[in-house]
Amino acid sequence: MSRPQKRATVHDIAAAAGVSRGTVSRVLNGGYVSAEARAAIEAAILEVGYVPNNAARTLKMRRSQAVGFVALEPHSLFLDDPNIGSIMLGANAALSLADHQMVSLVVESQRDTERVARYLSGGFVDGAIVVSARTRDPIIKVIADLGLPAAFVGHPPELSDNIPFVGIDNVGSAQAITARLAASGRRRIGMIAAALDRDSGIDRLTGFKTALGTGYDPALVADVPHYDYGSGAKGMRLLLEREPSIDGVFAASDAIAAGALETLREAGRSVPGDVGVVGFDDSTWAVRCQPQLSTVHQPAKELGSYAAQLVLRQLRGETLEPGGQMLPTPIVWRDSA
Amino acid sequence: MSRPQKRATVHDIAAAAGVSRGTVSRVLNGGYVSAEARAAIEAAILEVGYVPNNAARTLKMRRSQAVGFVALEPHSLFLDDPNIGSIMLGANAALSLADHQMVSLVVESQRDTERVARYLSGGFVDGAIVVSARTRDPIIKVIADLGLPAAFVGHPPELSDNIPFVGIDNVGSAQAITARLAASGRRRIGMIAAALDRDSGIDRLTGFKTALGTGYDPALVADVPHYDYGSGAKGMRLLLEREPSIDGVFAASDAIAAGALETLREAGRSVPGDVGVVGFDDSTWAVRCQPQLSTVHQPAKELGSYAAQLVLRQLRGETLEPGGQMLPTPIVWRDSA
Numbered sequence: 172m173s174r175p176q177k178r179a180t181v182h183d184i185a186a187a188a189g190v191s192r193g194t195v196s197r198v199l200n201g202g203y204v205s206a207e208a209r210a211a212i213e214a215a216i217l218e219v220g221y222v223p224n225n226a227a228r229t230l231k232m233r234r235s236q237a238v239g240f241v242a243l244e245p246h247s248l249f250l251d252d253p254n255i256g257s258i259m260l261g262a263n264a265a266l267s268l269a270d271h272q273m274v275s276l277v278v279e280s281q282r283d284t285e286r287v288a289r290y291l292s293g294g295f296v297d298g299a300i301v302v303s304a305r306t307r308d309p310i311i312k313v314i315a316d317l318g319l320p321a322a323f324v325g326h327p328p329e330l331s332d333n334i335p336f337v338g339i340d341n342v343g344s345a346q347a348i349t350a351r352l353a354a355s356g357r358r359r360i361g362m363i364a365a366a367l368d369r370d371s372g373i374d375r376l377t378g379f380k381t382a383l384g385t386g387y388d389p390a391l392v393a394d395v396p397h398y399d400y401g402s403g404a405k406g407m408r409l410l411l412e413r414e415p416s417i418d419g420v421f422a423a424s425d426a427i428a429a430g431a432l433e434t435l436r437e438a439g440r441s442v443p444g445d446v447g448v449v450g451f452d453d454s455t456w457a458v459r460c461q462p463q464l465s466t467v468h469q470p471a472k473e474l475g476s477y478a479a480q481l482v483l484r485q486l487r488g489e490t491l492e493p494g495g496q497m498l499p500t501p502i503v504w505r506d507s508a
Numbered sequence: 509m510s511r512p513q514k515r516a517t518v519h520d521i522a523a524a525a526g527v528s529r530g531t532v533s534r535v536l537n538g539g540y541v542s543a544e545a546r547a548a549i550e551a552a553i554l555e556v557g558y559v560p561n562n563a564a565r566t567l568k569m570r571r572s573q574a575v576g577f578v579a580l581e582p583h584s585l586f587l588d589d590p591n592i593g594s595i596m597l598g599a600n601a602a603l604s605l606a607d608h609q610m611v612s613l614v615v616e617s618q619r620d621t622e623r624v625a626r627y628l629s630g631g632f633v634d635g636a637i638v639v640s641a642r643t644r645d646p647i648i649k650v651i652a653d654l655g656l657p658a659a660f661v662g663h664p665p666e667l668s669d670n671i672p673f674v675g676i677d678n679v680g681s682a683q684a685i686t687a688r689l690a691a692s693g694r695r696r697i698g699m700i701a702a703a704l705d706r707d708s709g710i711d712r713l714t715g716f717k718t719a720l721g722t723g724y725d726p727a728l729v730a731d732v733p734h735y736d737y738g739s740g741a742k743g744m745r746l747l748l749e750r751e752p753s754i755d756g757v758f759a760a761s762d763a764i765a766a767g768a769l770e771t772l773r774e775a776g777r778s779v780p781g782d783v784g785v786v787g788f789d790d791s792t793w794a795v796r797c798q799p800q801l802s803t804v805h806q807p808a809k810e811l812g813s814y815a816a817q818l819v820l821r822q823l824r825g826e827t828l829e830p831g832g833q834m835l836p837t838p839i840v841w842r843d844s845a
Contacts, residue, residue, distance in 0.1 A: 237627070240612075245593075245596075245597060249592075249593030249596060249597060257586075259582075259586060260582060260583065260614065260616065267617060267623065268619075270623065272624070272627045274612065274613065275611065275613075277600045280601075280604060282605075295572070400792075433798060436798075455737075459737050461773075
């Protein structure tokens with residue numbers, strides 16, 4: 172296998188030709204530019220060795236018509252996260268409509284990292300969707316170095332400024348559901364906060380603090396490692412010990428909320444009578460709990476579909492603005508608060 | 509894309525050369541055979557156009573070093589089945605150790621079926637692991653027609669007699685846990701039977717009947733469509749209506765058992781005091797239930813790993829005996845019965 176090589180980009184052409192990226196894009200997409208600019212751009216294309224992404228028909232033999240779906244942290248995604256299946260099916264449906272094959276790649280070990288990096292740079296895929304990206308992940312670096320058309324699901328790491336992403340507003344969503352819980356008349360509201368080593372965890376805690384304002388009490392935050400049931404059961408025990416009169420809980424995920432409900436049941440507290448509990452995700456947990464959860468709806472299928480669209484648009488030669496798109500996260504109010 | 513072509517097999521060479529398959533295998537693997545047999549086999553190899561699978565080094569440019577992981581029925585696998593993640597990670601770990609890239613392919617629509625069939629026959633993968641295969645699935649036909657090295661997880665459909673599989677003994681496992689439940693002193697034992705349109709569902713019901721023998725009462729079988737929580741809650745309501753004195757339940761999956769527990773709680777029946785409940789899978793549901801489930805352990809990770817080994821052995825040129833391997837399914841006895 173060859174080592175990853177940096178693929179020339181529209182930016183390189185623009186720099187070499189001394190024109191804007193928009194002008195380069197117009198040439199690549201068959202639009203109108205001055206004869207002078209066109210000549211400069213065509214010379215620059217040869218100079219930098221640019222392979223146009225939008226020349227799909229002429230390059231058919233060099234295109235795999237496949238897009239990688241790269242799951243980093245697969246252990247937690249596939250065993251704990253009830254959303255990954257929906258994200259995958261959403262991405263697959265969008266790619267399928269465009270006649271692209273989604274190939275899902277699991278990165279669990281150092282060995283996987285190296286092999287997947289070779290695979291991505293070996294021409295087997297035309298683009299990649301990356302879920303659960305972390306800062307300084309070698310896979311992200313390979314994608315960036317190659318200039319492979321890509322998109323992230325979720326907040327991207329710093330390295331990837333020029334790769335678009337689709338996600339949700341964790342701060343705003345957490346703030347909204349906490350405010351709704353407070354508006355239901357709860358006085359002592361705590362949070363079971365998880366995964367404070369990553370953006371989603373930090374952002375949900377920030378939203379919680381913002382909603383409570385001066386009423387925020389750091390003693391009422393239980394810090395647990397994972398978004399899972401066991402962490403929820405444990406976090407709720409901590410909160411009950413610290414504040415027996417607690418009457419509201421924002422759980423950072425539905426699985427955490429489910430664990431918290433179990434602890435509350437064991438402690439003889441009724442939900443929502445004694446304690447109102449709200450979750451986050453609107454996953455299968457939300458409707459399996461007793462009582463069913465009031466929660467934030469995370470549009471998992473749409474996230475996958477949107478990420479696939481971001482990759483397909485790049486494959487069609489569009490130059491996307493860097494940055495992210497946030498999808499709406501309506502609050503679903505059921506019986507737990 | 510070319511239409512699928514039948515790849516010549518060791519069997520074809522043996523037939524053309526007039527020797528046994530074992531003799532052909534010895535030649536292909538560099539073992540000793542008579543000069544006469546070797547000459548006949550080498551001529552036959554040319555005649556049938558055989559591409560040796562074990563000549564990996566010389567054929568490196570024609571090998572992708574990738575193995576497809578084909579999930580049929582992805583909606584139920586990825587959204588309802590808590591085992592698919594473990595099966596995937598088990599397969600990936602085994603393939604990774606052998607420096608093969610696992611590429612997971614989702615088949616949800618007719619469009620997917622056609623595109624995945626083209627992908628499998630286009631040289632993008634050297635082999636395939638198929639989960640949740642159904643009789644007459646076009647993907648299975650493509651794999652069989654191509655002679656692509658493959659393995660099934662779970663009982664294979666009829667079409668695939670010459671493709672090896674790895675699974676569990678659903679009849680024996682269901683019989684064992686039902687017998688254990690009966691031995692705990694239960695007198696009126698029912699079953700929530702799911703998915704009676706496929707082997708696993710039918711086999712679990714057969715095991716249940718066998719265990720109860722003359723004590724089997726068909727009125728105490730609730731037939732529900734899916735292995736999920738909602739089906740379990742509904743199936744338990746049916747059983748309670750038909751036989752209020754029911755004191756034991758075998759649920760065809762842990763998710764079903766979890767739903768049954770909820771119905772029993774609503775009906776004011778204690779578990780295991782009034783009713784003993786056992787499940788099947790030993791999935792994450794089993795330890796999240798209250799009380800935790802007595803159940804059959806399904807070795808999901810090992811199933812994935814074993815299927816990967818079956819494909820890798822074929823890629824190394826081994827001729828596998830057709831048929832299946834059953835992995836052990838110990839009973840895990842917890843608190844629900």
